[in-house]
Amino acid sequence: MAESDLTSLSLREREVRVRVGRGLTATDRYNPPSFQAINAMTDALYESSIQSLKLRHRGKVRDIYDIDDRHMLIVTTDRLSAFDVVLPEPIPGKGAVLTAMSNFWFARTRSLIPNQVTDIPLAQVLKDPAERAQVEGRAVVVNKLKALPIEAIVRGYLAGSGWKEYKKQGTVCGIPLPAGLKEADKLPQPIFTPSTKAAVGQHDENIDFEKAAAIIGREQAGKMRDAALRVYKECADYALTRGIIIADTKFEFGVDEKGTLTLIDEVLTPDSSRFWPADQYKPGANPPSYDKQYVRDWLEASGWNKKPPAPKLPVEVREKTAEKYREALKRLTGS
Numbered sequence: 001m002a003e004s005d006l007t008s009l010s011l012r013e014r015e016v017r018v019r020v021g022r023g024l025t026a027t028d029r030y031n032p033p034s035f036q037a038i039n040a041m042t043d044a045l046y047e048s049s050i051q052s053l054k055l056r057h058r059g060k061v062r063d064i065y066d067i068d069d070r071h072m073l074i075v076t077t078d079r080l081s082a083f084d085v086v087l088p089e090p091i092p093g094k095g096a097v098l099t100a101m102s103n104f105w106f107a108r109t110r111s112l113i114p115n116q117v118t119d120i121p122l123a124q125v126l127k128d129p130a131e132r133a134q135v136e137g138r139a140v141v142v143n144k145l146k147a148l149p150i151e152a153i154v155r156g157y158l159a160g161s162g163w164k165e166y167k168k169q170g171t172v173c174g175i176p177l178p179a180g181l182k183e184a185d186k187l188p189q190p191i192f193t194p195s196t197k198a199a200v201g202q203h204d205e206n207i208d209f210e211k212a213a214a215i216i217g218r219e220q221a222g223k224m225r226d227a228a229l230r231v232y233k234e235c236a237d238y239a240l241t242r243g244i245i246i247a248d249t250k251f252e253f254g255v256d257e258k259g260t261l262t263l264i265d266e267v268l269t270p271d272s273s274r275f276w277p278a279d280q281y282k283p284g285a286n287p288p289s290y291d292k293q294y295v296r297d298w299l300e301a302s303g304w305n306k307k308p309p310a311p312k313l314p315v316e317v318r319e320k321t322a323e324k325y326r327e328a329l330k331r332l333t334g335s
Helices: 035-040 094-109 129-135 160-169 209-216 218-241 293-302 315-333
Strands: 014-020 024-030 054-058 062-066 071-076 139-143 150-157 186-192 244-255 261-264 273-277
Touching (some): 094 139, 094 218, 094 315, 150 209, 150 218, 209 218, 244 315, 293 315
Antiparallel strands (some): 014 024, 062 071, 071 139, 150 186, 150 244, 244 273
């Protein structure tokens, strides 16, 4: 597939072939929306409705359905959250981009850590063509695992809340850093800064390693830290070859019935990471990005108090966000 296809304004169907799970091939079909479709907001899925399956959970972005005792269907919608609040309008095509990108990274990291993805095709789970069409390209069948109640955040650069804390205290999440660093500086080495998982509408809380160890056990916290740093380093090195700096990211982990640590949820997407264009990177200022930082910056400037309800995003902000997400997928996967 030519790179130009991803940024085309056509609504024709594309196929992105990715390797998922443990060496299994899947084809994710999706329609990257035109700017006309974004303006009309007719090509977005804000909330899925699968009547043949039991809804297990509706999160900030994902709807999760029970399939059986061992499997779930995860549907990535076009909802967008910022500052832990779900915004009132979707970004058309966003869910499909996140699904394709996560599948790409799950495949790339499967030699480093097991992941949740199965080889069960969507058609086997959703027999109704109408239900299948609703979520095709944005749904993945995964193994049921016990999710750990900690978000594994890895920071390779000084940005966001980390920069704000560093300016005041010289630390990030309590970890001392060298004096004299500037905004967006690369850290001497990536750092693990876990946080709690908040309910929808609540704010996550940054915690230190000791608090994480108290919640999930020291051994498990150590395994999570080591796995998160290992995956980040491997993927950040690759992303640099594609012209993208992964400044920081969030991983989530679960365990199976044997206690095996497993990568779950999403991996290194514009929702969970800061992506900076390497050719525009310059320490000392907040760089341009291929993620939802653009939305965060607009919300910060709007004067919103970061409590529900969130303000409506202008059309041009939604358009630019969709464009940035598609560009990130194109750059990282070459698809």
